[in-house]
Amino acid sequence: MLVGLVGIPSSGKSTMFKALTLKDVAIADYPFTTIKANEGVSSVAIECPCKELNVKCNPKNSECRDGMRHIPIKLLDVAGLVKDAHKGRGRGNEFLDDLRQASALIHVLDVSGKTDSEGKLGIGNPEENVKILENEIDYWIFGIVQKNLGKIERTAAAEKTPLQRLLAEQLSGLGVNENDIKTALDKEKPETLEFARELRKISKPIIVAANKIDIPEAQKNFEKMKDGIENIVPCSADSELALKEADEKGLIKYDGKDFEILGQVDEKQNAALEFIKKNILEKYGSTGVQECLNRTVFEFLNMIVVYPVENENRYSDKKDNVLPDAIILKKDSTTMDLAKAIHSDIAEGMIGAIDARTKMKIGKDHELKGGDIIKIIFKG
Ligand SMILES: Nc1nc2c(ncn2[C@@H]2O[C@H](COP(=O)(O)OP(=O)(O)O)[C@@H](O)[C@H]2O)c(=O)[nH]1
Ligand SMILES: [Mg+2]
Numbered sequence: 001m002l003v004g005l006v007g008i009p010s011s012g013k014s015t016m017f018k019a020l021t022l023k024d025v026a027i028a029d030y031p032f033t034t035i036k037a038n039e040g041v042s043s044v045a046i047e048c049p050c051k052e053l054n055v056k057c058n059p060k061n062s063e064c065r066d067g068m069r070h071i072p073i074k075l076l077d078v079a080g081l082v083k084d085a086h087k088g089r090g091r092g093n094e095f096l097d098d099l100r101q102a103s104a105l106i107h108v109l110d111v112s113g114k115t116d117s118e119g120k121l122g123i124g125n126p127e128e129n130v131k132i133l134e135n136e137i138d139y140w141i142f143g144i145v146q147k148n149l150g151k152i153e154r155t156a157a158a159e160k161t162p163l164q165r166l167l168a169e170q171l172s173g174l175g176v177n178e179n180d181i182k183t184a185l186d187k188e189k190p191e192t193l194e195f196a197r198e199l200r201k202i203s204k205p206i207i208v209a210a211n212k213i214d215i216p217e218a219q220k221n222f223e224k225m226k227d228g229i230e231n232i233v234p235c236s237a238d239s240e241l242a243l244k245e246a247d248e249k250g251l252i253k254y255d256g257k258d259f260e261i262l263g264q265v266d267e268k269q270n271a272a273l274e275f276i277k278k279n280i281l282e283k284y285g286s287t288g289v290q291e292c293l294n295r296t297v298f299e300f301l302n303m304i305v306v307y308p309v310e311n312e313n314r315y316s317d318k319k320d321n322v323l324p325d326a327i328i329l330k331k332d333s334t335t336m337d338l339a340k341a342i343h344s345d346i347a348e349g350m351i352g353a354i355d356a357r358t359k360m361k362i363g364k365d366h367e368l369k370g371g372d373i374i375k376i377i378f379k380g
Contacts, residue, residue: 001073001074001103001297001301001303001328002039002073002074002075002076002101002102002103003042003073003074003075003076003102003103003104003105003106003293003296003297004075004076004078004098004099004101004102004104004105004106005017005075005076005077005078005105005106005108006078006081006095006099006105006106006107006108006133007081007107007108007109007110007129007133007211008081008082008110008115008117008118008119008129008132008133009079009082009115009118009119010110010115010119010120011108011109011110011115011119011129011211012108012110012211012212012237012238013077013078013079013108014077015237015238015241016106016108016209016211016235016237016240016289017040017075017077018241019237019240019241019244019287019289020040020042020075020240020289020290020293021040021041021042021075022241022244022245022248038076038077038078038079038098039074039075039076039077040074040075040077041072041073041074041075042072042073042074042075042293043062043063043070043071043072043073044070044071044073044293044294044297044298044328045068045069045070045071045256045290045294046068046069046071046294046298046305046326046370047067047068047069047371048064048067048068048069048323048326049307049315049323049371049373050064050067050322050323051067053315055315055322055323056322057322057323057324058321058322058323058324059321059323059324059325059326060317060321060324060325061324061325061326061327062325062326064323066255069305069326071305071326071328073293073297073328075293076098076101076102078095078098078099078102078105079091079094079095081095081133081136082117082118082119083117083118083132083136084136085136085140086136086139086140086143096140099137099140099204100173100174102204103175103204103301104204104205104206104207104296104297104300104301105204105205105206105207106206106207106209106292106293106296107130107133107206107207107208107209108209108211108235108237109126109129109130109208109209109210109211110124110126110129110211110212110218111126111210111211111212111213111218111221111222111225111234112124112212112215112217112218112221113125113126113217113218113221114212114215114217117129117132126210126221126225127225127228127229130208130229133206134197134200134206137200137204138193138196138197138200139193139196141174141196141199141200141203142193142195142196144170144171144174145167145170145171145190145195145196145199146191147170148170149190149191152166152167152170153190162178162182163185163190164178164179164181164182164185165178167181167190168181171199174199174203175203175204176199176202176203180199180202180203181199183198183202184198184199184202205231205296205300205301206231207231207232207233207292207295207296207300208229208231208232208233209233209235209237209288209289209292210222210225210226210232210233210234210235210288211235211236211237212235212236212237212238213234213235213236213280213284213288214236214238214239214275214276214279214280219234222234231295231300233288233291233292233295234284234288235287235288235289235292236276236280236287236288236289237287237289239276239280239287240287240288240289240290242272242276243259243276243287246259246265246269246273247259249263250262250263251263251264251265251269252265252273256286256290257281257285257286258277258281259273259277259281261273297328301330302330302331303328303329303330303331304328304329304330304331304333304368304369304370304371305326305327305328305329305370305371306326306327306329306333306338306368306370306371306372306373306374307323307325307326307327307371307372307373307374308325308327308338308342308373308374308375308376309323309324309356309373309374309375310375311375312354312356312359312373312375313356313359315356315373323373327341327342329341329368331370332367333367333368334364334365334366334367334368335350335352335353335362335363335364335365335366335368335374335376336350336364336365337368338353338368338374338376339353339364339376339378342376345378345380346376346378347378348378349378349379349380350364350376350377350378351377351378351379352364352377353366353374353375353376353377354374354375354377355372355373355374356373356374356375357372357373362374
């Protein structure tokens, strides 16, 4: 799973990217083999079961800080969005290529209205920029669908194959399946832009990070916009970065919601910290940056976290590491899906599973809930 940060130049993508990937989870089993220049590792945070079970955990693929489990997520800084990117403007083609890999997008939007739609200083229209981004993606998907549509429709008719099946093959790189396409086909005709828009809503859900909320004009603009846009979170990437850096230097202890001053801060630093506390943390509850990523993964992508164990009594693996791994799965996943996510050999030899909380035996097609602790029983 990969989440992309998109937005026009100067909206704050790199700042947000840096804030989200700064000194993040230190992990023994590094799960991502290749990291490109614009890729980084961030994490989503969720309450760890160690608190409720009153055990001390030893995480391997994730980290537990103050009872919160931080699970790594790959993040992509997708640069190059300008109007007409789908026609190759700016770094349009690169931009769209990067988009293909993303499961969801965070649209970093400068709501201060101080940058125009090209990222230059001037009068910007944040609402219009939301539309520009959606349109660019819609036109890009539209272009892919139209490419062979005539031929695909003729083949579907001649072979009596459902159109969605043939389209699914063409669009597999976009992360849409046959069912998704059927859903879109039920609403719109495939030759329309509206059809592409339906596919975009399914395959690239977008959360809007209303960034630069520390600027007074941004707060005014946000109030005007927030009811008209479904998924919008007020953010201050600059503040998040400043807090994380101060935490790293040992000046403050920052827990994502509030901070405590620990070290020697000079007058200027103190004023900056006070400003963030009063105008961001107390007003909005957080800088919004981590919330964007958490909501993207758990709300829009409908993911849950499950903990596989080998010893259901000690909630541990063979080496007695308690709650070693946190696995992110789709909401309707089964114990078999969990087995597959661990190892194909385990899935092949799987007999059943045990719910470690209740110690009850469960089947291969048992649907998992978020926070489940599961032992897979398999023939090795
Ligand atoms: N006031 C304010 N400025 C920000 C915020 N986030 C980013 N910026 C500034 O906006 C400018 C562009 O940021 P950058 O991350 O390079 O944008 P990018 O082009 O989208 O990658 C920089 O001067 C940042 O310091 C924020 O939350 N508040
Ligand atoms: Mg940048």
